[in-house]
Amino acid sequence: VQELEQWLGYPIFDRTNRTSQVTLKGRALLSDFTEMLNLYRRIEQRSKDDFAYSGAFHLGATEMVALTWLPALIRAITTRFPNINLKTSVGLTHEIQEDLVAYKLDLVLCPIARGEFLEGFLSRELRALESAWMCSEDMAMDRHKVLSAREIADLPLLTYSEGSLHHHMVVASLSEQGFPARQSITCSSMITIAELVRGGLGISYLPREYFHQPDGGLAILNTDLPIRPLQYAAVYRDDFIASRIADIAHQYCNFGRPRG
Secondary structure (H helix, E strand, O other): OHHHHHHHOOOOEEOOOOOOEEOHHHHHHHHHHHHHHHHHHHHHHHHOOHHHOOOEEEEEEOHHHHHOOHHHHHHHHHHHOOOOEEEEEEOOHHHHHHHHHOOOOOEEEEEOOOHHHHOOOEEEEEEEEOEEEEEEOOOOOOOOOOEOHHHHHOOOEEEEOOOOHHHHHHHHHHHHOOOOOOOEEEEOOHHHHHHHHHOOOOEEEEEHHHHOOOOOOEEEOOEOOOOOOEEEEEEEOOOHHHHHHHHHHHHHOOOOOOOO
16 A cells, blocks of 8 residues: 555555544545456456355445344355355444445445435345334224324334434324324334333334234234335445345345244
């Protein structure tokens, strides 16, 4: 790197602090270096099969991916690329998206809520995450009654962390109907939210396939409050290995509860 900096005539890294940071001019070179690396990988791949790839790959995912199909995906990736150095990160959508933009991740599995985020990236559409309003079995009302937005807003509401798409989606849907939530509790774990709902502390909008199980202690509330399913996608830069892994993600995406 120092030889490259001498040849360029300017620093790529700012080393004045304890942790080195990429300089502005260095950032401008990232896309060029990415193209060079992609070209190298394509040439290398034409002469070898997938088993030969031994580089690092950084994968980001949301909690719902981690709870459901991430283990199956990792098994499939390491089977396809047995020598890959795979590293995974789990976080909120905006966190892993920011890490992708900052070149800390190579591919992220997350909902797509803003079309502008796709600029400069490729994406492979995955399944949509279907959710439903749920409460505890003990709290369940008339199963045939359809609750209005006003009635939903009057109940204690449990949502995912502020800053998450789940929180924004639920709060915004109530506000758009003119009925902001009367009482809300946020939590950074979807599993914990489900347990709090099961304990009768409130209602929540939870992923249907994973949390609505026979004898699971959760009941679905009928409501006329419309909320769109979260469309998931694999988002990545134009990279040969990333495109292969996006194809694998498309094959394994499943938001149901893992068996066994």
